[in-house]
Amino acid sequence: MRRTGDLKLIQELNRFIILDTIRQHGPISRSDIAKKQGISPTTVTSAVNELIRDGVVAEDGTGESKGGRKPIMVRFCPDGKFLIGVSITNTAITIAEMNLEAATKRKQVYPVGPGLVSDRMVQYVLDSIADFLTQAADTERCLGISIIAPGIVDAASGVIRFNSKLRLTDVPLKELAEQRFGMSTWLDNDANAIALAEKNFGVGIEADNLLFVTVGEGVGSGLVVNGSIFRGSRGGAGEFGHTTVDRSGMRCDCGNVGCLENYVAWPAIYTGLLSAIARGKETLVLELAGGDMTQITFEVFRRALQQKDQVCEDIVEEIAAYLSIGIVNLVNLFNPSLIILGGEMMRDNQVLFERIEKQVREQAMGIMVDGLEFRPTMLGADFEVKAAAAVLLQDVFHFSL
Numbered sequence: 001m002r003r004t005g006d007l008k009l010i011q012e013l014n015r016f017i018i019l020d021t022i023r024q025h026g027p028i029s030r031s032d033i034a035k036k037q038g039i040s041p042t043t044v045t046s047a048v049n050e051l052i053r054d055g056v057v058a059e060d061g062t063g064e065s066k067g068g069r070k071p072i073m074v075r076f077c078p079d080g081k082f083l084i085g086v087s088i089t090n091t092a093i094t095i096a097e098m099n100l101e102a103a104t105k106r107k108q109v110y111p112v113g114p115g116l117v118s119d120r121m122v123q124y125v126l127d128s129i130a131d132f133l134t135q136a137a138d139t140e141r142c143l144g145i146s147i148i149a150p151g152i153v154d155a156a157s158g159v160i161r162f163n164s165k166l167r168l169t170d171v172p173l174k175e176l177a178e179q180r181f182g183m184s185t186w187l188d189n190d191a192n193a194i195a196l197a198e199k200n201f202g203v204g205i206e207a208d209n210l211l212f213v214t215v216g217e218g219v220g221s222g223l224v225v226n227g228s229i230f231r232g233s234r235g236g237a238g239e240f241g242h243t244t245v246d247r248s249g250m251r252c253d254c255g256n257v258g259c260l261e262n263y264v265a266w267p268a269i270y271t272g273l274l275s276a277i278a279r280g281k282e283t284l285v286l287e288l289a290g291g292d293m294t295q296i297t298f299e300v301f302r303r304a305l306q307q308k309d310q311v312c313e314d315i316v317e318e319i320a321a322y323l324s325i326g327i328v329n330l331v332n333l334f335n336p337s338l339i340i341l342g343g344e345m346m347r348d349n350q351v352l353f354e355r356i357e358k359q360v361r362e363q364a365m366g367i368m369v370d371g372l373e374f375r376p377t378m379l380g381a382d383f384e385v386k387a388a389a390a391v392l393l394q395d396v397f398h399f400s401l
Helices: 004-025 030-037 041-054 118-133 173-181 190-201 266-278 298-306 310-334 350-363 383-397
Strands: 057-062 072-076 082-088 092-098 104-111 142-149 152-154 159-163 168-171 185-189 210-215 219-225 338-342 373-376
Touching: 004 030, 004 041, 004 072, 004 383, 030 041, 041 057, 082 118, 082 383, 092 118, 092 383, 104 118, 104 383, 118 168, 118 173, 142 173, 142 190, 142 383, 152 185, 159 173, 173 185, 185 190, 185 383, 190 210, 190 219, 190 338, 190 383, 210 310, 219 310, 266 298, 266 310, 298 310, 310 350, 338 350, 350 373
Parallel strands: 082 142, 142 185, 210 338, 338 373
Antiparallel strands: 057 072, 082 092, 092 104, 152 159, 159 168, 210 219
């Protein structure tokens, strides 16, 4: 006799399969779903009725007759429900209301001021989500909250194990959010989530082994190995920014010395620009920032680089050298078929992209770069919240978008 638990699991799996079939092939009739997936018409009808009640599927007119009555077609309704995507960085909390295809409907950025760390940061994250939810029209239609954050994140338990910049240690953020908002909550590392998004609906759809590297305020990586995110034993895999590139280098917040992040992330670049200006080096950066050093941003740096500013070109050369050392090590360790480069430092920065690719191809083992493809991320300006959405959607619906 089949156990009740086994039967419920089969029903859930069938429901996921049916929903994904409607999403990919709709409008489609119930009978065509049954034929395509080898599921009984009764099971399909029951599952479709549940999905219609849930608001994620709707009837959509009639199809062509194949000898009897015209079949009623059904289609996926991405706007039937929504989710809340939250991206935490060292300088901002970005929150968005998104549909079931990860399209942003509403977005708000909450700046993170200096000194906002530890318990105060956790409280600020929760307060920001609460503020955002006050503007949501109908939270009954919300599937849940999906949060991504830098650092070592144990996705299975929903705990931020360690973040040196924000001074977070063993923060049960998933549990805290669920207690406060009464909604299912997901938590994952930001680079892992972006790698997942790239695999599911970005440039990595065809790649079973890919490496995503992000360079911005910090440095991180996400690894997809044999089609799945590689997390390590406690969520610590992918801490690329804390690999050592200089044993005699500066001390990092993590306690080590010579960490890659301290040579290529934005704080290091900003410091380098200020140092060049102080030494009287000729650069467009200060002019593009309106004479105000506090207004020197990623965008200012990119614009100066596009105008072939020598100071910026020298910095890019140094960044490319350090990043290439780290990426070569990852290539030789994991042998990916695709490397995706993203983050604020890489956005619209073809010069840096090309130099990294060239140096990695020259320095890695020849067989490891044979057929290796380099691509810039194509997730767009909302990449952080789209990555957060990918975590929830894959878990809830068990399909690739």
